[in-house]
Amino acid sequence: MITVGIDCGAKNTKTVVLKDGEIIAKTSIPTGFDQKKAINESLEKVLQSAGITAGQVDKIGGTGTGLKSIDMADVEVNEIKAMAKAGNYFFQSARTVADVGAEEGRVVKLDEKANVVDFAINERCAAGAGAFIEAMARALEVDLEEMGALALKSNKQIPMNAQCVIFAESEVVGLIHANTNKEDISKAIHDAMASRIVSMIRRVGVNKDVVMLGGVGRNPGFVEAMRRELNLDKIYIPEEPEFGAAVGAALVAAEKV
Amino acid sequence: MPEGKKQEFWRWDESNWKDPDIDWKDAKYITVGIDVGSVSSQAVIMTDGQIYAYANMRTGFDSPNSARNVLNFALKATDMPEERMDYCVGTGYGRVNVPFADRSITEIACHARGANFIYGPEVRTVLDVGGQDIKAMQCDEKGKVTNFLMNDKCAAGTGRGMEVFADLLGIPITEVGERSFQIDEEPPAVSNTCVVYAKSEATGLLRKGWSTEQVLAAYCRAMAERIYSLVERMGVIPEFAITGGMAKNRGVIDRLMAKIGLDPMKTKWDTQIAGAVGAALFGYALCLKGKGRKK
Amino acid sequence: MLANYGYTDGSGDYFITIDTDKCNGCGECVSACPAGVLEVLDDDPNDPLREEPVAVVGTNKRNKLKYECNPCKPSIGRPPLPCIEACKAGAISHSW
Numbered sequence: 117m118i119t120v121g122i123d124c125g126a127k128n129t130k131t132v133v134l135k136d137g138e139i140i141a142k143t144s145i146p147t148g149f150d151q152k153k154a155i156n157e158s159l160e161k162v163l164q165s166a167g168i169t170a171g172q173v174d175k176i177g178g179t180g181t182g183l184k185s186i187d188m189a190d191v192e193v194n195e196i197k198a199m200a201k202a203g204n205y206f207f208q209s210a211r212t213v214a215d216v217g218a219e220e221g222r223v224v225k226l227d228e229k230a231n232v233v234d235f236a237i238n239e240r241c242a243a244g245a246g247a248f249i250e251a252m253a254r255a256l257e258v259d260l261e262e263m264g265a266l267a268l269k270s271n272k273q274i275p276m277n278a279q280c281v282i283f284a285e286s287e288v289v290g291l292i293h294a295n296t297n298k299e300d301i302s303k304a305i306h307d308a309m310a311s312r313i314v315s316m317i318r319r320v321g322v323n324k325d326v327v328m329l330g331g332v333g334r335n336p337g338f339v340e341a342m343r344r345e346l347n348l349d350k351i352y353i354p355e356e357p358e359f360g361a362a363v364g365a366a367l368v369a370a371e372k373v
Numbered sequence: 374m375p376e377g378k379k380q381e382f383w384r385w386d387e388s389n390w391k392d393p394d395i396d397w398k399d400a401k402y403i404t405v406g407i408d409v410g411s412v413s414s415q416a417v418i419m420t421d422g423q424i425y426a427y428a429n430m431r432t433g434f435d436s437p438n439s440a441r442n443v444l445n446f447a448l449k450a451t452d453m454p455e456e457r458m459d460y461c462v463g464t465g466y467g468r469v470n471v472p473f474a475d476r477s478i479t480e481i482a483c484h485a486r487g488a489n490f491i492y493g494p495e496v497r498t499v500l501d502v503g504g505q506d507i508k509a510m511q512c513d514e515k516g517k518v519t520n521f522l523m524n525d526k527c528a529a530g531t532g533r534g535m536e537v538f539a540d541l542l543g544i545p546i547t548e549v550g551e552r553s554f555q556i557d558e559e560p561p562a563v564s565n566t567c568v569v570y571a572k573s574e575a576t577g578l579l580r581k582g583w584s585t586e587q588v589l590a591a592y593c594r595a596m597a598e599r600i601y602s603l604v605e606r607m608g609v610i611p612e613f614a615i616t617g618g619m620a621k622n623r624g625v626i627d628r629l630m631a632k633i634g635l636d637p638m639k640t641k642w643d644t645q646i647a648g649a650v651g652a653a654l655f656g657y658a659l660c661l662k663g664k665g666r667k668k
Numbered sequence: 669m670l671a672n673y674g675y676t677d678g679s680g681d682y683f684i685t686i687d688t689d690k691c692n693g694c695g696e697c698v699s700a701c702p703a704g705v706l707e708v709l710d711d712d713p714n715d716p717l718r719e720e721p722v723a724v725v726g727t728n729k730r731n732k733l734k735y736e737c738n739p740c741k742p743s744i745g746r747p748p749l750p751c752i753e754a755c756k757a758g759a760i761s762h763s764w
Contacts, residue, residue, distance in 0.1 A: 126573075149577045219570065234743055240678030241527070242569035251569065279731045280677070281569050282528035282537060283505060286411070293434045315735035319742060479713045518714055519669055522683070526675035526731035567678040603676060606683070606763075655716060 117373055118168065119175050121366030122155060122189065123198070123359075124182030127218035127246070128331070129154040130359050131162040133173075134366040141166035142359050151185035159188065177369030179361050181219065191369045196224055196235045198364025203327045204230035205367055206354040211323035214313055214342075215360055216332035218246040221313050225320040234320040242281040244312050246332045251281045252305045255288040256298055267306045267337030270299035276308040284308070302337065310341035317346070327352045329360030385547055385618075388643075389428035391450040395420055397457065402660040405461045406652025407440050408483065409470035412504020412532055413618060414439045416447040417649035418458075422657045426451045427646050432504075440471040459665040460656035464648055466505065466525070475666065478655050480648055481510060481521045487651030488614050489516025491642040497610040500600070501647065502619030504532040507600055509607045516651070522607040527567075530599035532618050534568040535625070538592050541572055542585050550623030553589045560587050562595035571595065589624065597628035604633070614638040616647035669715060673725035674733045674763070682733040683763040684725050684751075688712060690759035693721030700754035703736040705729045723759070737762070 123130045125147060133141040143162040147154045163170060178189030179198045186192075195215070199222060203213035213224045221238040238244030242251070253260045274296065278284040284305075291301050317326070326348060332338055333353045343351045354360065397403060400420035408415045410432060417427040428447035432439045440463065448455060463471025464483040471477065480501075488499040494514045501508040506525035512518050528534040539546045560583070565571040575588050583591075613635045619625060621644065630637055642650075659665070674683035684705070695708045707726050712718040729736050740749055741764075752760050 149580055236743065238679060240565065240567055240570070242567050243677075244679070247569050277728070277731075279526050280528050281567075282533050286505075286533070290434060312735055315738045319738040321742075478716055481714045482716055517717070520672075521669070521714065522672035524675045527677035529678070565678065570678070599676075606681065607670075607672065 117370060118173050119177060119366045119369040119373065120159065120162065120173050121177045121179070121193075121198075121362040121364065121369065122159060122186050123362035123365060124151055124155055124178070124180040124186055125217055125361075126181050126220070128358065129158045129180075129182070130362040131158040132359055132362045132366050133162055133166040133168070134363070134370060135166075137370070139359075139363065142356070142362070144358060147182065151182040152187070155182065155186055174373045175369040177365035177367075179365040191365075191372050193365040193368045195222060195361055196232055196237075197368060198361045199224045199329060200226040200230045200232045200364070201367040202329055202360040202364035205363060206360075207325060207327050207352045209325040210327040210352065212317060212320065212326045214317060214326070214328050215330040216246060216313060216328070216338075217330045218250070221245050221316065223313070223316045223320055225323060236316045236319045238312065238316055243279055243284070244316075246330075248281050248284070248309050249305060249332065249335065249338065251285055252288055255285045256292070256301060258298065258302070263302055264306070264335040264337030266299050267302040268340060270303040272300045272303065273307070274300055274304040276304050279312075303341075306335070306337040306341040307345070310338060310345050314342060314345040322346060324348070325350075325352050329354070329357045331358040333357030387430040387446075389426070389446050389450040391426040392424065395423065395425045397425060397451065397453045400425075402459045402657055402665060403453070403457055404653045404656030404660060405444065405458050406483070406649040406654070406656060407444060407461065407463050407465075407471045407474065408480070408646075408648035408652060409439045409443070409463070409465035410503050410505075410648075411466045413645060414443040414465070415646045415649040416440075416443040417646050417653045418447055418451070418453070419650075419653040419657060422654060424642070424650065426453075427643070427649065429643060429645050437472065440473070460660050462652040462656040464652045466503075475656070476659070478652060481508060481518055481523065483648045483651030483655065484508060484616055485510045485512040485518045485651065486516040486654050487647035487649070488512070488616050489514075490650050490654060491616075491640045491644075491647055492612075492614040492638045495612045496614045496638060498604075498613045500604055500613070500615045501617040502531060502600060502615070502625075503617040507531060507603055509604045511607065511610060520607055522603060524603060529566045529568055529571075530596050530603070534596065535619070535622065537568055537572060538575070538589070541575060542589055544585065544589065549589060549593070550621075550625075550627075552586050553593045553624035555586045556584070556590050559594065560591045562598055563591045566595070566599060593622075593624035594628055596625045597632060600625070600629055601632045609633055609635070611635055612638050614640075616644045618645050620644035671714060671724070673730045675731055680734070681763050682737075684733060685761045685763070686723055686725070687759045688715065688718070688722050690757040691723050692757060693723060694756075695723070696754040696756070697723055697751045697760060700750040702739065702750070703729070705733070705736050706751060734764075
């Protein structure tokens with residue numbers, strides 16, 4: 117059985133091919149301003165990568181901000197459900213899953229069967245999503261991919277007062293002018309972000325094991341800040357966490373075959 | 374625009390002023406109010422509760438010195454020595470903004486008092502939209518606060534939010550109001566409250582062929598709706614007055630007042646000085662109670 | 669005076685309102701709040717002429733109210749809020 121999961125996100129469109137429960141191909145391309153174009157391209161690319169044709173696909177599951185643009189989706193999967201399925205797929209012991217993407221942060225509490233027990237969403241505010249770290253990277257004049265590693269070099273605790281991307285940018289510029297070094301600023305940025313996500317997690321309750329999905333899961337500085345704030349030994353993250361929701365969509369589609 | 378000079382679309386004019394008909398030497402009590410905001414700072418010098426001189430400038434990164442700078446700028450318009458001050462009240466964003474002030478009083482109290490002065494005792498609802506906050510206040514006929522609501526967490530609806538857009542669209546901030554009405558039909562408001570997401574949305578609209586003016590109008594409308602919902606939460610009692618920098622932005626204010634259904638009060642004074650005026654008035658009240666500086 | 673502390677952002681409205689006419693600065697709410705959101709001050713920063721102490725939302729908390737108050741507001745089966753229960757004068761209310 118072959119299913120495809122398409123997650124049309126605010127920043128990137130992620131697509132995976134699942135064959136009998138195994139991921140055999142995945143692609144990620146920028147969504148840009150034309151969601152349908154990105155979705156079509158992404159699907160074409162992933163089928164090529166998997167070496168199969170569209171006809172061989174049993175069902176397509178769609179999810180993400182751009183769900184309505186996924187015309188070819190057989191199954192519409194809501195992101196919360198996708199997260200729960202994906203969390204359980206990667207780590208059977210998952211009971212709390214946090215998915216932080218470019219524009220939205222979500223937390224799900226699940227049971228051992230990947231059923232959603234409770235959830236919280238931080239939507240429509242960039243301070244609770246990857247956009248925060250991206251904007252701060254620009255303010256610091258550091259590549260986004262380097263932000264995490266930079267933060268890990270610091271062990272200072274500078275509080276950030278601003279709870280908004282726009283105000284935080286000014287605050288960071290102020291810190292730079294006051295000659296605060298970039299490692300410490302980067303750490304402050306990640307700590308601030310982590311405390312917001314963790315407070316969402318506390319709303320549903322921290323149950324081990326805690327799993328992170330979403331593109332921001334690739335940021336080691338953020339993951340470490342979360343781990344510290346949650347006071348855990350470990351947070352579980354799949355190798356390519358940004359594909360979490362797409363995998364979840366493919367899994368849900370498989371259930372409908 | 375001269376070659377090689379990057380145009381700063383967010384820049385507005387800094388100014389100082391003195392009343393030519395007042396001589397500071399005739400005054401009994403000279404009080405100063407200094408309002409250091411996150412974006413702009415004002416100093417107001419009052420002689421026996423009348424505005425004698427004032428200055429308005431950008432706070433910049435040097436906020437500890439902003440109070441000193443703006444006071445110097447105000448004094449420059451006069452020939453008054455600083456030592457003649459009987460009382461100085463500081464106010465503004467954050468805790469200690471005016472290190473040399475005799476007392477600090479919050480912006481909420483100062484804005485209501487200042488609005489009562491520059492608009493008149495009929496004012497009951499004051500809206501102040503500054504660089505990084507939105508404040509809504511209800512007050513009595515003496516300018517005492519009876520209800521207030523402030524948002525300084527989120528940039529949506531604030532001056533900074535507007536600056537980000539002016540920059541994105543390449544429109545000088547002083548022209549935003551007029552340009553936003555250079556459209557045939559009022560477009561729907563930008564759907565994202567968050568300035569960061571609204572910016573992406575705006576870029577998408579421009580790509581779809583919307584004109585700069587249409588996008589500007591859509592954003593001004595969204596800002597007006599945003600401010601409206603905050604003000605409505607507190608409640609509007611006539612008469613209504615607006616202070617702070619945003620009062621100068623017709624693009625937002627006209628749309629906001631259309632929703633509220635009132636005409637805002639008018640004043641001959643610069644709306645940005647309201648906080649500093651209120652501060653100077655509190656200083657005057659304290660002098661009248663005998664709390665002025667000893668000579 | 670109705671003091672509305674908090675904010676609105678893209679995700680919602682989060683305000684704690686303290687009716688300072690009802691508040692006598694007793695401080696029961698301060699002890700009741702597990703997140704330390706509330707404080708009692710001798711001088712009301714927004715009312716220079718007030719003589720009594722008054723409860724306020726801490727300056728470093730008011731822009732994080734959604735996050736600070738989260739533990740007391742689970743999605744399911746929300747119990748009465750400790751701060752509101754503690755205030756005998758009924759001076760405190762939450763907008764969410």
